[in-house]
Amino acid sequence: MNQIIKINTNERGEVNVSARELYDALEVRKSYRFNQWFDTNAKQLIEDEDYTSVDVTTEVKNNGGTQLRKLQDYTLTVDAAKQIAMMSGTEKGKQVRMYFIEVEKQWNSPELMLSRSLQYANSKLIGYESQIAELTPKAEMHDVFIEKGQAIGIREASKELNVKQNNLIDNLMNNGYVYRTKGHHGKLQPIKKYVPKYFVLKSASVNGVEFTPQMLITPQGREFFYKKFYEPDQIEMAL
Known part of the structure; x- marks a missing residue:
């Protein structure tokens, strides 16, 4: 289609x-x-x-x-x-x-209904993993980014940075790094010049229907935004 x-x-x-x-x-x-x-x-x-x-x-x-x-x-x-x-x-x-x-x-096909159920279960699992992570003593932020070694979503990133999700989103939007797509509860999308250095896009399509790509923040991006928004006086970290 x-x-x-x-x-x-x-x-x-x-x-x-x-x-x-x-x-x-x-x-x-x-x-x-x-x-x-x-x-x-x-x-x-x-x-x-x-x-x-x-x-x-x-x-x-x-x-x-x-x-x-x-x-x-x-x-x-x-x-x-x-x-x-x-x-x-x-x-x-x-x-x-x-x-x-x-x-x-x-x-409303059985395949997509099953897919949505799996996505919901996965989001709950990520939530539980984040709660466990909060109870675990953290190393220096730079070590966390390097150890993580992968691009993650805005919710996980805010947990990792130990800041409120809305606060991180506001900082990214107000400083011109991301914008919202059209529509109610539009998805966050990065400004093109910051891809793939700070952000990557995870595309998704089911049965020929393409959905808005999910924005993920790279380890380098999380380290950069942490220093810029929350620790501006921090000693420069090697990238």
């Missing part, structure tokens, strides 16, 4: 889509501006049930470089997206609606 529009998943395992990406997929740009198009279609939807307003940050090219730009977007449930596609009354709208129907079939 060809991917017409990216399907996102939030922390609760629910699927959703970006209104801006749906707008592009329906190819109505020539007829409506995005805000006009969404205001018209939102009349048949219920806010905080069918859609949620979100601010997203995206990279745009500017004078040979890139900069971050904030945009207004909305997270849509798949049912809401299907309804908008159907109401468009176009052949493209029909194709998009049928694509969502096929995605839902695959999402």
